[in-house]
Amino acid sequence: MSFAVKLMNWYRENGRDLPWRNTQNPYVIWLSEIILQQTRVEQGMPYFHRFLEAFPIVTKFAAAEEEEILRLWQGLGYYSRARNMHKAAKMVVDEYGGQFPTSYAEVIRLAGVGEYTAAAISSFSANEAKAVVDGNVYRVLSRYFGIDEPINGSKGKKVFAEIAGEMLDLDNAATYNQAIMDFGALQCKPKSPRCETCIFQLECVANRAGIVDKLPVKLKGRASKNRYFHYFIVQSDDRILMSKRGETDVWANLYEFPLIETEQDFMLEELAQTPLFSEYFEETARFTPLGNMTKHILSHQNIYARFYLLQDAQSLRTKKSNWNYFFVEKIDTLAKHKLIFSFLEKNKQLINPKF
């Protein structure tokens, strides 16, 4: 029996019942696939339902404000996915009259849709014979064939894409693709894979050689950098000053408080010596520290954040173009990054005059 057939038999017995699998609607599949990029199923699930409810069809998605989309995306990370989805939805409306395309060649032109997602959408919605190559597929194939070529090198990506295409069941691309990903997620797991109960025990090169835990090989990443953020909560009447982040850095376009970043972990007294501080605040400005230093870990940076309440808004010297005052109720609707909305969650009573 072929690899593909054994895999699909396993899938029939052991596959997960996921909501986006009960449809061939390319819009719904696209929604789920973008959400699931670099994201666990359990983490993405509530967002999938949230988005489908807010935007049941692609024309609704295209017609939404980017702010609303980002707010719905809040907390999921990799926020460019949300902005790219908006672009893609508009393109579907403009170029396909709102009829979501299903072919690989068409969907890969959409913003945020790369090789993996194009293969997923085209195979799941139209059974197009394109093999998905995601983290699961790299792992399963590298172990099954005992390939130690790094999966994140340019050669490795080529090698595995080719093998994935050869293994694909051309007549059952949809089922095969779901099957190999579920197999990677449930059976051929990164840590403590279930080799004792594996249907490929005899064929799997890594298993026979006892090197399952050595595969796949991955080139190591770089070290994390430390960054120090000093946030200032400025209240004027019932409003709070919020700052919108730029396009380039992490958390693009999301809202936070006015910020001064330093290379070192400055205390307030040291921070007061910096040019930016003098630009923002009067000499007489007084601050109340809010809570302790917060550590927020991203993939390649550790962000250490401190929060200060400015006691008198009159001590603020300037108001940059990306700074605006918002009422507390309005702030709830702004798209904020995790560091900010967890702070707000913990400190409601400090900043909301109603409490």
Added chain:
DNA sequence: AAGACGGGGGG
């Protein structure tokens, strides 16, 4: 070819 881009969960 290498970096940038989030946040959560597991070992």
Added chain:
DNA sequence: CCCCCAGTCTT
């Protein structure tokens, strides 16, 4: 603490 997750885009 490190690794991984239904990756993509930019430089």
